[in-house]
Amino acid sequence: MSDFPQRGRLLGLDHGLARVGVAVCDASQMIATELIVIDRTSKKADFARINQICADEGVAGIVLGLPLDLDAPPDTYTQADRVRLWAGRFAATTDLPVLLWDEQLSSEEASEMARLQKRKPTDPVDDLAARVILQRYLDAVRDGLVERMEIVGQDDPA
Numbered sequence: 001m002s003d004f005p006q007r008g009r010l011l012g013l014d015h016g017l018a019r020v021g022v023a024v025c026d027a028s029q030m031i032a033t034e035l036i037v038i039d040r041t042s043k044k045a046d047f048a049r050i051n052q053i054c055a056d057e058g059v060a061g062i063v064l065g066l067p068l069d070l071d072a073p074p075d076t077y078t079q080a081d082r083v084r085l086w087a088g089r090f091a092a093t094t095d096l097p098v099l100l101w102d103e104q105l106s107s108e109e110a111s112e113m114a115r116l117q118k119r120k121p122t123d124p125v126d127d128l129a130a131r132v133i134l135q136r137y138l139d140a141v142r143d144g145l146v147e148r149m150e151i152v153g154q155d156d157p158a
Contacts, residue, residue, distance in 0.1 A: 007131065009029075011134075012064075012134025014103065015108075017040070020130075021128065021129050022035045022038060022127060025133045029076070032125035035127060048093075062098045065101060065129065066083055066084070101133055109132045113131075
């Protein structure tokens with residue numbers, strides 16, 4: 001398994017069909033903060049925008065939420081498959097490592113955060129979902145709970 005940066009800023013992404021939520025953490029990888037919601041236009045434009053954000057923020061790696069559905073029947077094309085395909089295409093546009101991380105219930109937690117922040121119910125919460133995904137990854141690393149990481153575009157011996 002290839003190493004993922006243990007120092008430096010990381011970007012968190014919450015992939016959606018209409019929007020991509022973006023969050024970033026501090027260089028010590030302790031605290032994730034929501035950054036922006038990108039309204040998707042095309043893969044080329046979306047990838048360019050994400051790569052520009054990475055350059056602007058001095059990012060060392062990317063954590064992308066993976067919507068695992070453990071109840072999906074075998075041979076079913078899932079949202080996780082769609083995200084893996086998108087991640088592979090995105091990884092081809094950057095030299096940064098892209099890590100897939102389980103995002104279960106991140107949208108629900110993000111919705112609760114939005115309510116506490118007094119956001120309008122119609123406002124997108126994709127940036128908050130990205131924050132939740134990134135913070136969960138940071139917490140898991142800090143707690144020694146990261147055993148296997150799926151890094152896109154790099155071989156991972158099973």
